Amino acid sequence: MSSEEKAKAKSRLNLVQLAIRYFRKKGYKVEQEMTTLDGYSGISRKFDLIVQKGHLMQGVWIRDWKRTIGVNIVINLDKASDDVGLTNPIIIGEKFSDHAKSYGNRRKITLLTKRQISMGLR
Numbered sequence: 001m002s003s004e005e006k007a008k009a010k011s012r013l014n015l016v017q018l019a020i021r022y023f024r025k026k027g028y029k030v031e032q033e034m035t036t037l038d039g040y041s042g043i044s045r046k047f048d049l050i051v052q053k054g055h056l057m058q059g060v061w062i063r064d065w066k067r068t069i070g071v072n073i074v075i076n077l078d079k080a081s082d083d084v085g086l087t088n089p090i091i092i093g094e095k096f097s098d099h100a101k102s103y104g105n106r107r108k109i110t111l112l113t114k115r116q117i118s119m120g121l122r
Contacts, residue, residue, distance in 0.1 A: 015064045015114065019049060019092055022117045023060075026107040028053045039083030047080070051090070058110075059086045069111075071099035078107050092117065 018031050031050040037059075039045050048061035059081045063069055074091060081089035090110040104111045 003106050004021055009068050015062055015092065016048060018114075018117050019060065019062055020122070022112075022120050023049070023051045025121060026053075031057065037084040037086075039080070040085070043083065045080040050086075056088065057086055058088050058090055059084070060090045060092065063091065065094060068095050068097050069093040070097045071103050074100045074103050074107075074109055074111070078103075078109055 020033075023030055026042070028051040031052050034048055035046045035050055036046050036048070045059075048062040051058050051060055056095075059077070061073075061077050063073065070092065074096075075099040077089050077091050081087065082087070088108050088110065090112060091104075092112045092114070095113060096111045096113070101111060103109070
């Protein structure tokens with residue numbers, strides 16, 4: 001593994017750990033890390049975290065990318081969550097396109113940035 005790959009893996013691990021701390025501080029129970037659920041379609045769906053608050057279980061995707069997350073990624077999360085019976089999914093990333101934000105608002109998908117997580121932990 002190159003030093004660049006190691007740095008990326010460490011950065012991702014740090015973001016996952018930050019996300020877990022953030023959700024716990026907000027009163028969520030962090031169910032599982034990096035889990036695969038079988039969908040109604042017969043396709044296995046991967047989530048970085050499954051969080052629960054009350055009766056509401058939500059799938060979380062963490063995309064530790066330097067680039068903007070587009071609407072297609074948000075749509076894919078929406079479809080994956082719907083396929084496994086989870087509602088109101090959450091995606092964490094650096095920044096989101098305007099189309100991604102609009103789609104997220106319409107479909108009740110939470111878009112969280114690294115900055116929002118850092119501010120929420122203060």
